[in-house]
Amino acid sequence: MTERLDGPKVPPATTAGGAATGPADTPPKKRRLGPSPAVAIAFLLPAALLLGIWVVYPIVYSIIRSLFDAKGSGFVGLGNYATIFTDGGMLTTIRNNLIWVVVAPIIVTTIGLIFAVLTERIKWATAFKLIVFMPMAVSLMAAGVIFRLVYEQSPDKGLANAILTTVHDTFSSSQGYPEARPREGDQSPVADQGGAVVTKQPAQAGQPVLIPIVGVKPAVMPANAAPAKAPQPGNALSGVVWFDFTAGGGGTSGQVDGTEKGLPGMTVEAVRGDEVAGTATTAEDGSFRFEGLPAGSYTVRLPKANFEAAYGGLSWLGPTLITPAIIGAFVWVWAGFAMVLLAAGLAAIPRDALEAARMDGATEWQVFRRITVPLLSPVLLVVFVTMIINTLKVFDLVFIIAPASVQPQANVVALEMWRVSFGGGNNQGLGSALAIFLLVLVLPFMIMNIRRFRRENT
């Protein structure tokens, strides 16, 4: 069952349609006993009829239809084509397709190549290839739903932002308390100073610094916050940052009462003059302690960053990132295709050439760059061209992943064609022009295919 994704052992020449019986270049020229052309026509007729009516006739029809207006009665010449290149929304659409065509094939081919090379170095290559190749079997509709989930805005629901915020918080530990502020008033030991909170009196070791905070929204209160507790005065500068608010009333302002919660994750700085002499982070009960600080008096400060909203990740499905986000889903779908083709190509490279180069003292990178890649270039080209054609036609992923409100910013030609013709636009003249535009875009590759086929079969 696994022999094919194990593919490197099978050279592509025999994996191809020709299979074991050999490649397609053995033209049956010396036949004598052939049937009459009439029999041949009979065998071809069903296919010819279907292709004629459903594929060839529509090309002619679309060319003509594209020269007429929405209703199909008024001749507008090249007016619909002019619309494609002047209308603002259309230009966004074309710009997006341009981004797709330039970016996506390069990423897919590169990742496919990296995967193909790396799979040669692990024992569980077959399992890896199965996993990466799997999205190829899944509908783009389902892939779209999968990535709508991945790209959910809230880090509590969307995997992408959950990973981003986790990574971000690992390197920057501050827990955000937006809109929280110091308790104001003459009695209060602290005051607001340009967004930061500072102690009014200089603090020394041996006397706990009390920093009462109010206005902490329930939503941002960390789940692990414990009842506030001032640390034992030791020989280090220490104190407590807490939410000076007792639920249901009661409690004394500016004093740590029994049920009041500490504010964990606050960054606390000890400042002398204009210099930050020490930094600490509050514990679950809101306590902090500056270890190894020279004796003396300091101003204790909670920097402004504590009171900014916590990092929430990126808005993947917003107007700016939507196209890169969808390209990410596209790469997820197609990397397996690139990998399998390139792995088969790699397996076909003669080992002798690589060994000889290594014997001559070439580094692995030189071997890769000078021998592997050039020998692989025909396969790389096939993968690359296939991806270009795919990106030109991309439709499902954009339609499903981009939320309705962001579709104008995520639009691509294939989607716009459907939208103006069937999805409410009701302008089949413009739709036909877009279809012809798509056909013209793939035309060079069509010609390339025909040329290559002729070359290989003569």
Next chain:
Amino acid sequence: MTTATASAPSGAPSDATSGLGAGAPRRGIAGKIVDRLGSGAVQVVMVILGLFWLVPTLGLMVVSLRTNQVNSAEGWWTIFTKPAELTITSYKNLLSGGFSASFWNTVLITVPTTVLVIGIAAMAAYAFAWMEFPGRDTAFLVVVGLLIVPIQIALIPIAVLYGNVGIFGSIPGVVLFHVAFGLPFAIFLLRNFFVGIPASLLEAARMDGASEWKIFASVVFPLGKPAIASLGIFQFLWVWNDMLIALVFADTGNQPMTKYLQSQMRQFGSNMDILSSGAFLSLIIPLILFFAFQRYFVQGMMSGSVK
């Protein structure tokens, strides 16, 4: 949406069947240690990359097994700490709605299309491979050219045509559209395979006076089984997964799963139960096919096409 490149990756010498692990040359002990460390790093990187490809689908599955309330409150990965939350409510909701009908529509569209494409393409491919008629080579080049025609080109003309004939919105209309756009690749794939059948077999049959139809049915078709299997699985998946053709040509009563689920996308949050379970059910059959016939799947792809 068939994208095809007219050639299998070529230039592959057939002597390269040797094992792959033998890539790194033998070196001294220091070299071996470096290799070992490097290989450890590669292992770690590959595990992470593998997770990147596996986890999104896993997420869909977990989401489909939880209620909307739970899904709107927390990420699916909390399942590892609260396994008791799993339920099949979403699937019950899904199957009591319009999904079951759309599932059968998908089957009713996919199976006939696959059979028709194989039959019609095999006949044409046999003619291209083993019969002489004027203009044969040119006609085949046209087929090669049609390989990558975007289906968008036919949406409007065929919608108008179907409207006139009266099959717009019907399943036969959807099937015929799929068959026509499946043919270029199918003919291309099968013709290239049939050409490789030994001429002696066919000549012997012709000498014996067998009719062309007999030769096709009892010699060519059976010998072509590997290629037909590749084609079949490809065609099946392509049609099963299609959304665009269904959006245009299938009306609500005849809509396949993809179109049904698309119609639920507008309220993504509140329809999460239906969307996740529906998407998961829709991908189960392709995945089973993929794992069972993986070999043919990759063969079909290698011979120059992708969906």
